[in-house]
Amino acid sequence: MSANKGANMDENKNPVGGTSTRRTRWQKAIQPTVIVIAVVLLVALNLYIRRPDVDPYILGVLCLTGINMILAAGLNLINGFTGQFSIGHAGFMAVGAYTAALLTTYRNFPFLPATVLGALAAGMMGLVVGIPALRLRGDYLAIVTLGFGEIIRVVINNIPITGGAQGLVAIPGYTTFYWVEGWLILILVLISNLIRSGVGRCLLAIREDEVAATALGVDTTFYKVLAFTIGAASAGVAGSLYAHQIMYIDPSVFGFFKSIEILIAVVLGGLGSLTGSVLAAGLLTALPELLRGFAEYRMIVYSALLVLVMLIRPAGLLGQLEAVDILGWRRRPRPQWRTTGAGSGSDAFAAVQADLTTTDRLRGASK
Amino acid sequence: MVEFLQQIINGLSLGSIYALIALGYTMVYGILKLINFAHGDVYMVGAFAGYYAAAVFHWSFVPALLFAMAGAAVLGVAIERIAYRPLRNATRIATLITAIGVSLLLENLGIVVLHPEPRAFPDLVQLRMVRLGALYINNRQLVIVLVATILMIALQWVVNRTRIGQAMRAVAEDQDTARLMGINVDRVISFTFALGSALAAAAGVLVGLYYGRIDPLMGIMPGLKAFVAAVLGGIGLIPGAMVGGLVMGVAEVMVVAFLSSTWKDAVAFAILIVILLVRPSGLLGRAVREKV
Numbered sequence: 184m185s186a187n188k189g190a191n192m193d194e195n196k197n198p199v200g201g202t203s204t205r206r207t208r209w210q211k212a213i214q215p216t217v218i219v220i221a222v223v224l225l226v227a228l229n230l231y232i233r234r235p236d237v238d239p240y241i242l243g244v245l246c247l248t249g250i251n252m253i254l255a256a257g258l259n260l261i262n263g264f265t266g267q268f269s270i271g272h273a274g275f276m277a278v279g280a281y282t283a284a285l286l287t288t289y290r291n292f293p294f295l296p297a298t299v300l301g302a303l304a305a306g307m308m309g310l311v312v313g314i315p316a317l318r319l320r321g322d323y324l325a326i327v328t329l330g331f332g333e334i335i336r337v338v339i340n341n342i343p344i345t346g347g348a349q350g351l352v353a354i355p356g357y358t359t360f361y362w363v364e365g366w367l368i369l370i371l372v373l374i375s376n377l378i379r380s381g382v383g384r385c386l387l388a389i390r391e392d393e394v395a396a397t398a399l400g401v402d403t404t405f406y407k408v409l410a411f412t413i414g415a416a417s418a419g420v421a422g423s424l425y426a427h428q429i430m431y432i433d434p435s436v437f438g439f440f441k442s443i444e445i446l447i448a449v450v451l452g453g454l455g456s457l458t459g460s461v462l463a464a465g466l467l468t469a470l471p472e473l474l475r476g477f478a479e480y481r482m483i484v485y486s487a488l489l490v491l492v493m494l495i496r497p498a499g500l501l502g503q504l505e506a507v508d509i510l511g512w513r514r515r516p517r518p519q520w521r522t523t524g525a526g527s528g529s530d531a532f533a534a535v536q537a538d539l540t541t542t543d544r545l546r547g548a549s550k
Numbered sequence: 551m552v553e554f555l556q557q558i559i560n561g562l563s564l565g566s567i568y569a570l571i572a573l574g575y576t577m578v579y580g581i582l583k584l585i586n587f588a589h590g591d592v593y594m595v596g597a598f599a600g601y602y603a604a605a606v607f608h609w610s611f612v613p614a615l616l617f618a619m620a621g622a623a624v625l626g627v628a629i630e631r632i633a634y635r636p637l638r639n640a641t642r643i644a645t646l647i648t649a650i651g652v653s654l655l656l657e658n659l660g661i662v663v664l665h666p667e668p669r670a671f672p673d674l675v676q677l678r679m680v681r682l683g684a685l686y687i688n689n690r691q692l693v694i695v696l697v698a699t700i701l702m703i704a705l706q707w708v709v710n711r712t713r714i715g716q717a718m719r720a721v722a723e724d725q726d727t728a729r730l731m732g733i734n735v736d737r738v739i740s741f742t743f744a745l746g747s748a749l750a751a752a753a754g755v756l757v758g759l760y761y762g763r764i765d766p767l768m769g770i771m772p773g774l775k776a777f778v779a780a781v782l783g784g785i786g787l788i789p790g791a792m793v794g795g796l797v798m799g800v801a802e803v804m805v806v807a808f809l810s811s812t813w814k815d816a817v818a819f820a821i822l823i824v825i826l827l828v829r830p831s832g833l834l835g836r837a838v839r840e841k842v
Contacts, residue, residue, distance in 0.1 A: 262643075266643075268646065270650070315823070315827050318827075319826055319830070322583075323781075323826060323830070325585070326585065326774075326778075326781075327822065327823060327826060330778075330820075330822050330823055331823070333774075333816065333819050334819050337812070337816040341810075341813065439770070443650065446650070479662055482658040483655065483662060486652075486653075486658055487651075487655055488651075489647065490648055490652055490655060493645075493648040494633070494637065494648070497640055
């Protein structure tokens with residue numbers, strides 16, 4: 184382990200893997216191209232759904248895809264970038280969905296404030312769950328988040344206002360493709376900017392080695408709870424969008440399987456790759472719709488895929504790389520996920536060290 | 551008071567089931583530091599193996615129980631060999647995700663192959679009520695407690711009195727040193743999985759007997775609760791799993807009896823969260839400082 188770490192430190196002098204600040208000329212040229220392609224695709228999609236004869240079924244699938252992308256991106260912030268293993272994401276989605284749906288259905292709130300309040304409620308729940316749970320590590324944290332997810336579900340099942348197991352009906356169908364698109368872009372921009380900031384470097388440092396991060400003066404609890412809260416709030420947004428699209432929610436929708444579905448998207452795309460999450464969530468939502476006939480076998484394929492990916496490529500399809508990194512033909516040594524040893528720890532730490540002034544400032548502001 | 555005692559008895563029989571499952575979690579965790587998420591599904595497969603032995607081959611209780619235990623042991627060893635061993639040196643998150651994947655795979659294979667509808671488990675033990683003062687005990691509860699006790703005593707004997715048990719304890723203590731002492735670590739791990747899976751299968755057959763119905767998703771909740779029981783008692787400790795299982799069973803039955811059955815599934819997790827915050831090493835555990 185330690186020898187590996189040393190070797191890595193020598194050959195890899197670039198700061199922060201995956202979100203490098205130093206780019207080759209080739210990359211500088213290719214990155215705008217990638218962005219242009221993405222924008223063109225997005226515009227094409229928007230033009231397509233404006234057509235009067237657009238199939239409402241396809242529209243529905245597109246919305247669900249976007250919602251799942253939000254969920255995966257939020258979970259990746261917690262699992263992939265901060266390295267805190269949470270498997271109760273559906274619980275936060277449920278909080279957001281119920282808060283927003285109750286507000287619009289019974290209090291005639293407009294969609295935007297209801298969704299914002301749903302996100303706030305989910306974020307608050309993330310804070311409440313996160314503060315005690317994040318004192319734990321690794322697999323204990325996983326099982327506690329699972330437990331909280333289940334508790335949230337049982338509570339919703341038992342309080343009268345939510346309609347219990349019968350669910351909440353007649354939710355107004357406010358969700359449109361544009362709402363999903365707007366929220367998705369907003370959340371992606373927020374998260375990708377966050378992980379490139381000083382805060383993001385602290386998160387990466389925590390993922391790589393929590394003890395070392397503490398030694399460098401990173402307030403690990405604060406940053407872990409922060410990532411957890413933001414992830415939970417984004418799940419709340421997704422929940423609200425979901426509730427107002429399907430127009431009916433019941434607690435069983437937000438069970439353990441939903442959490443696992445989101446987790447599969449994150450793992451498949453790559454823990455620590457935002458574009459990976461988005462692509463995988465898109466793929467995993469669209470594929471089953473295309474393969475309706477094989478619905479029975481969908482979960483078998485999913486779970487087998489999960490095991491196979493872990494056995495063959497434990498870092499996920501994109502690992503910690505973003506799509507631009509791959510298309511940019513990056514030549515410099517790439518940081519690796521920790522399965523191969525200490526990995527990119529040294530990178531993140533170099534950056535944190537260089538960044539300590541920022542960290543101190545942020546911590547000062549947070550207290 | 552009678553009601554309370556009656557519920558204690560119900561709780562102890564449910565708790566014995568949790569304890570049997572929890573033992574598998576705790577042994578595997580003790581050796582590999584892995585939450586074997588698939589353990590609850592091994593319990594399900596054990597229940598179905600017992601079902602086929604009884605319903606198709608018309609075997610009686612004890613042979614069916616042994617058949618289920620043997621079948622689950624093979625499954626447990628196979629899971630470890632195929633899914634966990636290649637990841638022995640991977641991160642714990644990678645192995646945990648794999649374990650979740652194996653668990654989902656077994657559940658969904660179960661749904662497709664065994665069909666999701668619950669099945670009636672054959673009446674291997676004729677139901678009779680035994681009167682004990684003002685209390686009623688059903689003879690199936692007695693069978694559960696009896697079988698669980700025998701299995702736990704046998705396990706204690708294996709772990710504390712045999713060579714392979716000594717090897718298990720050595721591997722749990724320090725894998726590398728154990729290997730240096732000439733212990734075949736892989737074989738010990740396989741044996742641990744076999745042992746844990748066999749106990750889970752026994753629990754599966756007992757549950758089938760008690761509730762009279764089994765289905766492919768029956769392993770999820772008991773699996774999670776048994777894991778909580780293992781943590782409650784102190785994970786990695788065999789007596790801890792037994793105590794934790796019993797406490798868990800009694801607590802759950804009490805909530806159902808005196809509060810509401812809809813809160814049943816939240817009890818386990820509430821207990822888990824409290825125990826992890828207050829005493830993370832469990833009831834019987836000692837605090838261990840993390841080494842850097």
